[in-house]
Amino acid sequence: MRASMLRSIKSLTTSASSHILRRGYASEAVPERKVAVLGAAGGIGQPLSLLMKLNPLVSNLALYDIANTPGVAADVSHINTRSEVVGYASDAELGKALEGADVVIIPAGVPRKPGMTRDDLFNINAGIVKGLCEAIAKHCPKALVNMISNPVNSTVPIAAEVFKKAGTYDPKRLFGVTTLDVVRAKTFYAGKAMVPVAEVNVPVVGGHAGITILPLFSQATPKANLSDEVITALTKRTQDGGTEVVEAKAGKGSATLSMAYAGAIFADACLKGLNGVPDVIECSFVQSTVTELPFFASRVRLGKNGVEEVLGLGPLSDFEKEGLEKLKPELKSSIEKGIKFATQ
Ligand SMILES: NC(=O)c1ccc[n+]([C@@H]2O[C@H](COP(=O)([O-])OP(=O)(O)OC[C@H]3O[C@@H](n4cnc5c(N)ncnc54)[C@H](O)[C@@H]3O)[C@@H](O)[C@H]2O)c1
Numbered sequence: 001m002r003a004s005m006l007r008s009i010k011s012l013t014t015s016a017s018s019h020i021l022r023r024g025y026a027s028e029a030v031p032e033r034k035v036a037v038l039g040a041a042g043g044i045g046q047p048l049s050l051l052m053k054l055n056p057l058v059s060n061l062a063l064y065d066i067a068n069t070p071g072v073a074a075d076v077s078h079i080n081t082r083s084e085v086v087g088y089a090s091d092a093e094l095g096k097a098l099e100g101a102d103v104v105i106i107p108a109g110v111p112r113k114p115g116m117t118r119d120d121l122f123n124i125n126a127g128i129v130k131g132l133c134e135a136i137a138k139h140c141p142k143a144l145v146n147m148i149s150n151p152v153n154s155t156v157p158i159a160a161e162v163f164k165k166a167g168t169y170d171p172k173r174l175f176g177v178t179t180l181d182v183v184r185a186k187t188f189y190a191g192k193a194m195v196p197v198a199e200v201n202v203p204v205v206g207g208h209a210g211i212t213i214l215p216l217f218s219q220a221t222p223k224a225n226l227s228d229e230v231i232t233a234l235t236k237r238t239q240d241g242g243t244e245v246v247e248a249k250a251g252k253g254s255a256t257l258s259m260a261y262a263g264a265i266f267a268d269a270c271l272k273g274l275n276g277v278p279d280v281i282e283c284s285f286v287q288s289t290v291t292e293l294p295f296f297a298s299r300v301r302l303g304k305n306g307v308e309e310v311l312g313l314g315p316l317s318d319f320e321k322e323g324l325e326k327l328k329p330e331l332k333s334s335i336e337k338g339i340k341f342a343t344q
């Protein structure tokens with residue numbers, strides 16, 4: 001049983017790496033890339049560190065947390081893949097963790113408990129994110145920052161203001177990770193449309209909290225003839241996906257495994273973009289002119305400098321147009337809350 005499981009994991013990583021290598025460059029041309037995970041010993045941080053260790057595009061993996069880092073780093077470092085793993089365990093070591101990083105992934109911060117909104121995490125997580133972004137501005141100002149810590153609708157504007165204050169802000173390099181919304185929308189859609197989940201594409205736009213999450217099922221592929229009732233239910237389930245997990249975990253945190261998967265997909269897309277792989281497109285919460293709001297999640301083309309192009313929304317159904325107008329006041333206020341926190 002154990003041997004066959006190990007064989008499956010090995011074949012999974014081998015086929016994943018050869019697939020990635022096939023998509024743009026020969027193995028000998030894969031550049032050196034350092035990825036830093038801040039909050040690496042947490043519920044998301046641990047499986048995300050594992051998945052980044054399995055990614056053949058990573059040459060150096062820096063695992064930083066304020067608690068339990070040595071054990072996680074030692075454990076992950078024994079895996080026989082390309083990257084060299086170093087753990088960094090205290091504030092004094094944060095600079096070294098960040099130095100030379102191409103991509104910094106931030107899952108540091110507290111998760112929700114049942115009955116809480118993501119905004120209820122603001123008071124603790126805003127300060128954590130601010131401190132980490134100050135260090136990024138100092139030690140790796142050119143890194144692509146993948147913000148996972150909630151509330152994403154506010155933590156991304158906080159990061160932008162910290163970088164502006166430090167004189168290092170480049171909107172092309174700051175991303176709110178909304179990939180889990182896309183992962184959920186794809187899974188739920190495949191279940192209802194009875195299509196192979198691996199073939200499904202669904203853009204999810206707006207933000208990352210409740211009604212600010214707007215899946216565009218009218219653009220989902222493969223096409224399926226779903227009723228308005230089913231589309232409404234799919235939309236609600238995608239918007240409440242995080243809460244579904246928080247309630248199921250009953251006080252033991254929020255999504256960690258599916259988030260690690262989503263975070264690994266997004267970081268991999270950033271690395272591919274940096275490496276010059278063409279046509280890498282993912283949804284992300286970025287500085288945007290797609291609507292009147294200064295930050296908005298939509299499909300983004302990734303390239304050698306981060307965001308190469310923020311893509312528009314495409315044609316929306318009446319239901320989606322209504323959802324778009326409804327989400328704007330909440331998203332605007334979360335963005336303003338983040339900006340106010342960071343500028344005062
Ligand atoms: N964007 C998304 O889709 C998404 C999905 C799931 C969870 N989240 C968010 O991700 C965050 C982390 O969730 P989790 O379940 O991993 O929580 P967790 O409590 O299991 O882990 C958080 C980790 O962050 C560490 N940490 C705290 N302060 C730190 C600091 N200053 N520097 C470095 N590390 C620090 C903690 O020691 C801990 O190991 C939460 O805010 C959660 O809401 C976002």
Ligand SMILES: O=C(O)C[C@H](O)C(=O)O
Nearest residue numbers: 112150241242243254255
């Ligand atoms: O719901 C949460 O609090 C965590 C995360 O944002 C999620 O969508 O799962």
